[in-house]
Each structure stands twice: as C-alpha cells, then as structure tokens.
Amino acid sequence: MSILELSGVEKSFGAVQVLHGVDLKVSSGEVVGLVGDNGAGKSTLMKTITGVYSIDRGNVVFDGRDVTDSEPGERRDFGIEMIYQDLALAPQQDVANNIFLGREPTKRLFGIFPSFVDKSRIDVEARQMLDRLGVHVPGIDIPVGMLSGGQQQTIAIARALTFRPKLVIMDEPTAALAVREVESVLKLIRQMKEDGIATILISHRLNDIFESCGRIVVLRRGNVIADVNRNETDMSEVVSYIVGAHG
Ligand SMILES: Nc1ncnc2c1ncn2[C@@H]1O[C@H](COP(=O)(O)OP(=O)(O)OP(=O)(O)O)[C@@H](O)[C@H]1O
Ligand SMILES: [Mg+2]
Numbered sequence: 001m002s003i004l005e006l007s008g009v010e011k012s013f014g015a016v017q018v019l020h021g022v023d024l025k026v027s028s029g030e031v032v033g034l035v036g037d038n039g040a041g042k043s044t045l046m047k048t049i050t051g052v053y054s055i056d057r058g059n060v061v062f063d064g065r066d067v068t069d070s071e072p073g074e075r076r077d078f079g080i081e082m083i084y085q086d087l088a089l090a091p092q093q094d095v096a097n098n099i100f101l102g103r104e105p106t107k108r109l110f111g112i113f114p115s116f117v118d119k120s121r122i123d124v125e126a127r128q129m130l131d132r133l134g135v136h137v138p139g140i141d142i143p144v145g146m147l148s149g150g151q152q153q154t155i156a157i158a159r160a161l162t163f164r165p166k167l168v169i170m171d172e173p174t175a176a177l178a179v180r181e182v183e184s185v186l187k188l189i190r191q192m193k194e195d196g197i198a199t200i201l202i203s204h205r206l207n208d209i210f211e212s213c214g215r216i217v218v219l220r221r222g223n224v225i226a227d228v229n230r231n232e233t234d235m236s237e238v239v240s241y242i243v244g245a246h247g
Contacts, residue, residue: 001064003028003166003198008058009048011041011222018044020222021058028166031189031199033213033230035206037242041222042202043085046169049200050082051075063166079166083156083173091145095137096126098144099159129158133188150181157188167198174208186212206235218242 004026011019018041026032034042047053049060051072060068067075089098097104100122106115126140135154137147144152153173160168170189174182182205189212192199203209209216210230218226218241226233226241 001028002026002061003063004049005061006045006049006058007061009045009055009060010057011044011048011053011055018222019048019055022219022222022224024217024224024227026167026198026200028198029193029196030215031193031201031213033209033216034200034202034219035204035209035216035238035242036219036225040219042219043171045219046082046171046200046202049075049167049169050080076163079164080169081160081163081165081167082169083153083160083171085171085175087152087156089144089152089156092143094141095130095144095147095155096123096140098155099126099129099162101159103163125162126158129162133158133161133191135184135188148178148181150177150184153177153181153185154188157185161192161197165197167200168192169200169202171202172204173201174203174205182208206238209238210235220244 002025006022006024009019009022010017022045036042044053048055051070055068059066062075062078062080065078067078090101104117105121107118108115123140130137130140135158137151144155147155173185177185186208189199189201201209201212214230216228216230216233216238217224218238220242
C-alpha cells in the first residue's frame, strides 16, 4: 500500500502555473528519485506534500488519510519530514540543539514553575541519535556553523529522523558535498530504507539517484514526464526525459 498518494496536484503562483496535475505514489521503504531541470517544480511539489504550499486542485493522501487541507505541523505529526535545500539549521547553536530545534523537550520544576528546555535530555538523546545513525561529528556541543557541509547535512538528516517519520523528503542533500560526505549521506538513505521509511530524493546528480533509488520520477515544466524503475532505464534515457527529447 502507498504511504503517499498525490493525485492531480495543481499549483500556481499568481498567473504562473508551476504544477499541472501531478500524480505520484510512494510506498513504505521505497526510495524514489525526483529529477528535472532547474525550475521544473520539484521543490514546489515537495512543499505541497509538507503543506508549506496549499494546492489549487488535487489531493494529498498520506498514510491513508486525506491531508490536503492539513497544516504543516499536523502533517509533520503524521510522519512527514522534509530536509530543505538550504538546510535551515541554526549555525550558532550547537549540534544537539539543532537536532531538537523547534521541538525541544521541556520539563517543569516541581510541576509548578513555567516549563523550560531540558538541555541535558537534548544532549543525551542527540548523542544517542547520532550514534544510532553512525554519524561522526567532533562534538555535540560545538556550533553547527563550524561543521563541514557534509556534517551539517547529516545533522539535518538526524534531526528529521529523531521524530520517527514515515516519509522523508530530501531536497538536494548531496549538491555541495565532497565525495566521502556524499557516501555518508547515501549510507543514511540505505539505513532509512531498511527501517521502512519512504524517501523522496531530489538531486541533479544522477549517479546518486541511480545508486540510491529504486524508482525515478522525472518532472518537466510541472508535469510528470516519466515514472520508471531504475532497472528498466539508464542514465542517458533519464537525461533525455529531463531535457525533453521525449517531447
Ligand atoms: N514562492 C514562489 N513564488 C513564485 N514563483 C515561485 C515560487 N516558488 C517557486 N516558484 C517558481 O516555480 C517554478 C518551479 O520552481 P521550483 O523551485 O519548484 O523548481 P525546482 O525544480 O525545485 O528547481 P531547482 O532544481 O533549481 O531547485 C520556478 O519557475 C519558480 O520561479
Ligand atoms: Mg528546487
């Protein structure tokens, strides 16, 4: 059964229609690659899944529930996480705080005083999460802004996984990374698949797509041009879909 099912999704910004009736299904434990030229509508489509953008027409069904009109916070509670192109980390805050950013566990002293952020719990749980994922950072108490691009990317992924999502959307997670850092991100994706998490991976790097994804969806000018199994296609065919050689 699909964990995610989009049907007929249309989205315009003013007079410009960016998505023209997109259908997309994703199953649990499936890694789907979403590719397409700059401006094809990939990020916009993903934001219609997280609820950052409401849609003009169509439906978004997640985990058997129609979430078309649900707020982003609600969809996140249902199990949808997205790691954005710009990561949205807080560079001055330490690694542990970034993992819990915006969702910090709190505690109350004697149950009466106003609740405050439980920093020791944040540190313990952040450390556990990174160990479980096999992510190595110099320390959980150093500002995220001092980490490398690849380390920051793995922190963003760790943050997404901390709340046990059912679907994780990654927008260009490997674009700015060195070879070794790319490997650690792709390894995390493999681990997520084993845990039954559905993943949508957006990337311009077709090597990464072919290494990680069982299925590849090509978006062109807001239309799904191709939806193919990795084993039934190859890179040159996917490139021809992206650039429009197939009409
Ligand atoms: N908030 C917005 N307001 C107006 N237009 C937008 C907005 N967001 C995206 N667009 C337009 O929608 C189109 C698709 O943009 P989108 O960011 O979804 O493309 P993309 O496939 O993610 O591209 P890239 O590979 O460069 O990240 C572009 O023409 C863009 O200018
Ligand atoms: Mg984009």
